[in-house]
Amino acid sequence: MSDEQHSGNWWIWKVFWILLAITAFEVMLGILKVDGYLPEFLVFDTFLGLAWLTHIFIVLTLIKAGYIVLVFMHLGFEEKSFRWTILVPAFILVPYLLFIILSEATHAYLMM
Amino acid sequence: MADSLIQNDMNAPAWKGGDVPYKASYGKMMMWFFLITDTLTFSAFLTGYGFSRFKFKDVWPVPEDVFTHFPFLHGDHPLLFVALMTFILIMSSVTMVLAVNYGHKMQKNKVIMWLSFTILGGVLFLSSQAWEWGHFIHGDSGAIELNNADVIHVVKDKEIYSIYDLMGADSHDGSHHAFGMADVKENFASDTELGLRLYDKTFLDHSTSIEYLDQNASKVLLGANLTSNEYGHVLFADYFFFITGFHGFHVFSGVVLLIILLINTIMGTYEKRGHYEMVEKIGLYWHFVDLVWVFVFTFFYLV
CATH class of the missing domain: 1.20.120.80 (Cytochrome c oxidase, subunit III, four-helix bundle)
Structure with missing residues (x-):
């Protein structure tokens, strides 16, 4: 990519359109949900305590985050060792935090 | 460009700060x-x-x-x-x-x-x-807080009905400071189409609502801040x-x-x-x- 970097700005705009398209898609799903046009299993059936629609939103969010971090923040083009030094703490600590806090929250809900 | 950024001598030993x-x-x-x-x-x-x-x-x-x-x-x-x-x-x-x-x-x-x-x-x-x-x-339509801190809404045909409309007040000219829970109860009682939506999103009809308000209502919530929130929790x-x-x-x-x-x-x-x-x-x-x-x-x- 560092070669492409010198050959213009098209890669910046490409990422912009991807981010915009994903956001527009998310907003569309959100509005369809409010208006009740989404299939029921997406809104009411759950997996790991979250609706399938929520899982879709999370995946789309992670894709957006990936583009921002790897391309806009240029982390995808840094040294591999540097890349992992930055990403590994988040990859380990955030899921761990989510796991302990959210399972605790479910317990708190059941105990109320 | 990298050369101008990294001013260290790459060839110096690590103890002399040579590594980047x-x-x-x-x-x-x-x-x-x-x-x-x-x-x-x-x-x-x-x-x-x-x-x-x-x-x-x-x-x-x-x-x-x-x-x-x-x-x-x-x-x-x-x-x-x-x-x-x-x-x-x-x-x-x-x-x-x-x-x-x-x-x-x-x-x-x-x-x-x-x-x-x-x-x-x-x-x-x-x-x-x-x-x-x-x-x-x-805030938007206002809400009622109960003694146990639950937040409930006034509804008409199961749609949230604005407390400002109920009181005939303009939400922007400051007149909403002039009414309290007793005034809201009074106006609520006079319109039989009104009901309540409870915190768990179940609905009460008009006569049950009046009784419910008498027993449980503590104050009118308009807007949100750190201690109260008309939208819910x-x-x-x-x-x-x-x-x-x-x-x-x-x-x-x-x-x-x-x-x-x-x-x-x-x-x-x-x-x-x-x-x-x-x-x-x-x-x-x-x-x-x-x-x-x-x-x-x-x-x-x-x-």
Whole structure:
């Protein structure tokens, strides 16, 4: 990519359109949900305590985050060792935090 | 360009400071390390939000019912305004990358132009957030708080009915300070089409409602603040102010940094220094602010 970097700005705009398209898609799903046009299993059936629609939103969010971090923040083009030094703490600590806090929250809900 | 950034002698032994870890300059690496810690801070906030939402899931407000307004437009437009805010922030991220890119090419005027657009985006975002906060604090239809701190709403045909309409008050001229719970009960009793929507989203008919209000109602809620929230559970308002406020403060700091950066660029500081790495470092921070918003957008407004 560092070669492409010198050959213009098209890669910046490409990422912009991807981010915009994903956001527009998310907003569309959100509005369809409010208006009740989404299939029921997406809104009411759950997996790991979250609706399938929520899982879709999370995946789309992670894709957006990936583009921002790897391309806009240029982390995808840094040294591999540097890349992992930055990403590994988040990859380990955030899921761990989510796991302990959210399972605790479910317990708190059941105990109320 | 890398040579001008890394002033260490690569051939010197490590004890003389010769090594350049990860081939990244000191400043850039430290910015990344700061961003790791900030990532964990925001993760903790959003996880905390998740805790309360999971714990109070039966009474948690539905975000699509809370953020439904758009400036100068009437009616309900859920998500549209935050979508606009997201667009503004993504756009300002793009102008930031463009500024960084022209910095690499040492094109001072283009850097100035794109930095200016980025600042404009940041200011637009902050203004939108101010509007959103103002609207959230002022409130929408009002609600009634019960003795046990549950929040319930007045409804007509199962749609939330504004307490301002019930009292014949204008929500913007200050006259809403002139009524209390007793006045609301009185007007409520005189309109037999009215009912109540309880915290768990079940409905009461008119006569049961009057009895219910007599037994349980404690005060009228108009708007939201840190101790009461007409949209539902008070923690929702607390997290809203805290998380979007902390993010907004990041945006504000970013705008200040960008303005300093712009002044330095215009003064030719980076031209003299021989590289525009400072644009890249502030750029990292700015993209991070965008990154956080992507998550806030999903977890606060979408799900």
